[in-house]
Amino acid sequence: MIPTDIDGAGRDILARAQALARHSDSPDHYTRTWLTPAHRAAAAQIAAWMREAGMDVRTDGAGSVIGRYEGESPGAKALVTGSHYDSVRNGGKYDGILGILVPIACVADLHRRGERLPHAIEVVAFADEEGARFQTSFLASRALLGKFDAALLGRRDAAGVRFDEAMREAGLDPAAIAANPADPARLAAYVEVHIEQGPVLLGEGLPLGVVTAIAGGTRHLVTVTGAAGHAGTVPMAMRHDALAAAAEMVAAVESRAKSQAGLVGTVGLLEVKDGTGNVIPGEVSFTVDIRSGEDALREAAERDVFAAFDAIAARRGVAVSARRNHAVRATPCSPRLQDLLAESVAAAGAPVRRLPSGAGHDAMVMAEATEVCMLFIRCGAGGVSHNPAETVTEADAGLAAAAVGEFFRRFRQAA
C-alpha cells in the first residue's frame, strides 16, 4: 500500500463497512449476533473479499473466517491480524469491522503487486467478541487458541435457544468448537486495527494512534431475589422489592467507580423477571462491568462493590448472587511492535500518538499466545462508539491501510 493510494483504499473500506452492516439481525438498526442468518451471511461476504484479495480461506469451529496470504516460502509463520464481525445491539458499523477490512485491503495490494513477504499474513474475522447473544466475551479468539469454556454449551440466549443448538442450526459442530487450535509456535505476532471508540485522537486532531496497553475488565451477571407481591396491598414496610434493592446496587457501582481516577463501572443490562406495572418485583438480574488499566485498582473496586451489594441485600431482606462471565487482565502491547507500528504510522505520513485502550479487544486473548500490538483509527462524531452514530473518515481509513501495509513489510519475527 503506498500513500498515494490511501483515498481509494479508504473509500473501498468504508463502502464495504456499509455493505456489511446490511447483514443485520434487525431491519431497523445494525445488530449482528453470533450465528444468526445475518451473521452467517456476513461471514460469507468476508470470505469472498478475502479470496478476491488472494487469500486461502477457512472457517474454524466457532465460525471465525481466516484468510491466509502465503509468505515467500510456503508454511512460513504467520503475522496474524484481525478483529470481530459481531456487534453490540444497535451498534456502530466500524467497531471490529475496520480490523478486518483494513488488512484485507493491504493484502489485496500485496497481491496486485505480486509481492510476498518473509512471513505469511493471516487475517482473522473473529465470529464473536461482543457476546451480545449468549453473554459471552472473546468467545472466538478463545476458541481459536483452543481455550473454549465447554460450560457455555448449555447456556441459553434471550429467546431460549441453547448455545449448542444454535451451533447445529448454523451448521457447526459443538464438539469441535475448539478443535485444531492455532499453534502458538506458528504465530509470529498479532496486530489489531480498531476504531478508537473514544474522543482522544479526535480532540487532538490526529488520525491514528499506537496503543500502549489495553485495560483489564470483569463482567458479572447479578441476580437479586426478593418477594413478588401485589402493588396495591403489601404495605411499604413489609416489602422485599428486588428492583428497589437493585437500583441501590446500580448506584453503588457508579459511586465506587467515580471515587477513583482510572476506574470505570457500568450496569448496561437490567431485567425484571415477569415485570408488570402492578406487581412488586420479585427477581431482577443485571450486569456489572468494571474496568481499569491497573488490575489491583479494579480488583479492589470489585471487592467493595460486592460488599456493598451484600450490605444492601441484608438491610432490605433480599438475596443476591453473582456469576462471573468474564475476567481479563490488563494487557500491555509489545514495546518492540509499538515502535514498529509508530515507524509505520510516520512512514504513512501521520503524526505518532501513543495512547491506552479503555475498550477490550481480541488482542487481549491473542496476547496469551504471542506478542501483540494495536493501531487505533480516529473515531468521529465526538468519539461515540457502541452506537449507530459511530463514524470514521475515508482519509483516516486510507491512512490506516497505508500504515498497516508499511507494518506488514517492516515486520520481522522477534529474535
Ligand code: GLV
Ligand atoms: C468491547 O467492545 C468491549 O466491551 O470493550
Ligand code: MN
Ligand atoms: Mn465493541
Ligand code: MN
Ligand atoms: Mn470491538
